[in-house]
Amino acid sequence: MIELGKYAVTVWMAYGVSAILLVGLIWHTVAANARARRELKKQEDHG
Amino acid sequence: MSIWEYANPVKFMRVSGAMLPWTVAAAVLCCVAGVVWGFLTPLDYKQGATVKILFLHVPAAMMAINIWVMMLVASLIWLIRRHHVSALAAKAAAPVGAVMTLIALATGAIWGQPMWGSWWEWDPRLTSFLILFLFYVGYIALWSAVEDPDSAADLTGVLCLVGSVFALLSRYAVLFWNQGLHQGASLSVAPGERMSAIYRYPLYLSMLGFFLLFLALLLIRTRTEIRKRRLAALIAREMRT
Numbered sequence: 001m002i003e004l005g006k007y008a009v010t011v012w013m014a015y016g017v018s019a020i021l022l023v024g025l026i027w028h029t030v031a032a033n034a035r036a037r038r039e040l041k042k043q044e045d046h047g
Numbered sequence: 048m049s050i051w052e053y054a055n056p057v058k059f060m061r062v063s064g065a066m067l068p069w070t071v072a073a074a075v076l077c078c079v080a081g082v083v084w085g086f087l088t089p090l091d092y093k094q095g096a097t098v099k100i101l102f103l104h105v106p107a108a109m110m111a112i113n114i115w116v117m118m119l120v121a122s123l124i125w126l127i128r129r130h131h132v133s134a135l136a137a138k139a140a141a142p143v144g145a146v147m148t149l150i151a152l153a154t155g156a157i158w159g160q161p162m163w164g165s166w167w168e169w170d171p172r173l174t175s176f177l178i179l180f181l182f183y184v185g186y187i188a189l190w191s192a193v194e195d196p197d198s199a200a201d202l203t204g205v206l207c208l209v210g211s212v213f214a215l216l217s218r219y220a221v222l223f224w225n226q227g228l229h230q231g232a233s234l235s236v237a238p239g240e241r242m243s244a245i246y247r248y249p250l251y252l253s254m255l256g257f258f259l260l261f262l263a264l265l266l267i268r269t270r271t272e273i274r275k276r277r278l279a280a281l282i283a284r285e286m287r288t
Contacts, residue, residue, distance in 0.1 A: 002086070002087065003090070003096075004096040004099075005090065005095050005254050006097065007095050007097045007161060010096070010097055010100070010157055010158070010161055011096050011097060011099050011100060013157050014099075014100040014103060014104075014154045014157045014158065015086070015099075015100075015103065015156070015252040016154075017150070017153045017157065017200065018103045018107070018150050018153070018154060021146050021149060021150050021153070022146070022150070022260075023145075023242075023268070025142065025146045025264065026264070029268055029271075030267070031265050032268070032271050033267050033268070033271040033274075036271045036274040036275050037130070037274060037280065039063070039278055040274045040275075040277060040278045040281075041160050042169060043278055043281045043282065044281070
C-alpha cells in the first residue's frame with residue numbers, strides 16, 4: 001500500500017478531479033465523433 | 048511537398064486517420080506510465096505526499112498555455128491564408144485547452160489548501176490563469192453564437208489574438224511581478240533550483256503523455272469538425288435542389 005500520510009485526502013482529491021475531467025473530455029470527444037460519422041454516412045447514403 | 052497540402056480536408060482526413068491509432072496508443076502509454084510513476088515517487092521532505100499532485104498540475108498548466116499558442120498559430124493561418132482546416136483545428140483545440148486549464152486550477156487549489164493554507168489567492172499567476180480559462184469559455188461560446196462558420200472563425204481568431212496576452216502573462220507572470228505565492232518554473236535549470244531526478248523524469252514522461260493526449264484529441268476533434276462541415280454542405284445542397 002502506498003503511504004500518503006496526512007495528505008492522503010488531498011492527493012486522492014486531486015487525482016479524482018483530474019480523472020473525472022479527463023474522462024469526461026475523452027467521452028465527449030469520442031461520442032461527438034461517432035455521432036458526426038453516423039450522421040454523415042446517413043446523409044451520404046440518402047443522397 | 049508543402050505543409051499547406053494538409054490544409055486540404057481530404058488529405059488531412061487520410062493522414063490523420065493513419066496517425067490516429069499510433070498517437071492514441073502512445074498517449075495512453077505515456078500518460079498512464081508518467082502519472083503512475085509520479086504517484087509512486089517517495090514523499091518530499093517539505094511537501095510530503097502533495098508532491099504527487101505535481102505530475103498532474105504541471106503538465107496540465109503547460110498544455111493550457113501551449114494549446115492557446117497553437118490556437119493562435121492556427122487562427123493566424125486562417126486570418127492570413129483562409130485555410131478552413133486551420134480554423135477548425137483551433138475550434139477543436141479549445142475545449143481541450145479549457146479542461147487542461149480547469150485541471151491546473153483545480154489541482155493547484157487542492158495543493159494550495161494544505162501548503163499555503165488557502166484554496167485561492169489573487170496571485171499574478173493564478174489570476175492570469177483564471178482569466179485564461181474565461182477566455183477559453185468565451186472562445187467556445189463565440190463559436191456557438193455565430194451562425195456563419197467563416198464569420199465565427201474571423202471573430203474567434205481576433206479573440207484568440209487578444210487572449211494571447213493572458214496566455215503569455217500566465218507563463219511569465221512570476222517573472223514580471225516579484226510578488227505572489229506561486230513559485231517559479233518547476234523545471235528550472237538554475238544551479239541549486241533544479242528538481243531532483245526522482246521527480247524530474249516521471250514529470251517529463253507525464254508532460255509527454257499530456258502532449259500526446261492533446262494531439263490525439265485534437266486529431267479526433269478536427270476530424271469531427273470536418274465531418275460536421277461536410278454534412279452541413281450536403282444538407283445545404285439538398286435544400287437547393
